[in-house]
Amino acid sequence: GAVVSQHPSRVICKSGTSVKIECRSLDFQATTMFWYRQFPKQSLMLMATSNEGSKATYEQGVEKDKFLINHASLTLSTLTVTSAHPEDSSFYICSAREVDTSTDTQYFGPGTRLTVL
């Protein structure tokens, strides 16, 4: 149980285009999902907290107009990188926290490697 998927696993795009990444909880419902960014050999940096049915909460320094987050259902959150530039190239990972449970555990997706040319 507690499986989180991400799609796509890899994406290469041209500078200026937008890229959408999907995060799904496959066998549980998640009121809260989280989006992280990870540079090579570095830690996971929390970008934003995605709440089902409400606006996402962004961490300091993360541009909300650049990284659009939509959490339309209890099993799906999307991250759209708008007008992507080479500096947006990174590994993006989502995680999900299960509804109606006392556990604080987050389950991670497999990540999406974004390369902007």
Place this chain on the structure above:
Amino acid sequence: GENVEQHPSTLSVQEGDSAVIKCTYSDSASNYFPWYKQELGKRPQLIIDIRSNVGEKKDQRIAVTLNKTAKHFSLHITETQPEDSAVYFCAASGGGGNQFYFGTGTSLTVIP
């Protein structure tokens, strides 16, 4: 906000020896401390966690200790095996939200 520091950044041990990774946190309201293992190019996997009402937790070769007063917690891996080689991240959570704040990671290499 929460600030989590982790040491060492790299650690090499001989197979069979123990490995210890230490983390400190800044927000005294944090009450949940998970440890994740991440292999290259893969997702982080939870290996053990501890809550602030517990001082120590053990699961086979892995243990975590927590000192709330000093605001630090440690991961202990005994009888290390080559498959323990990975990057380990600590995290702190609970100070006002569900967010996890991760340490900078420790790259563990177990030498056969």
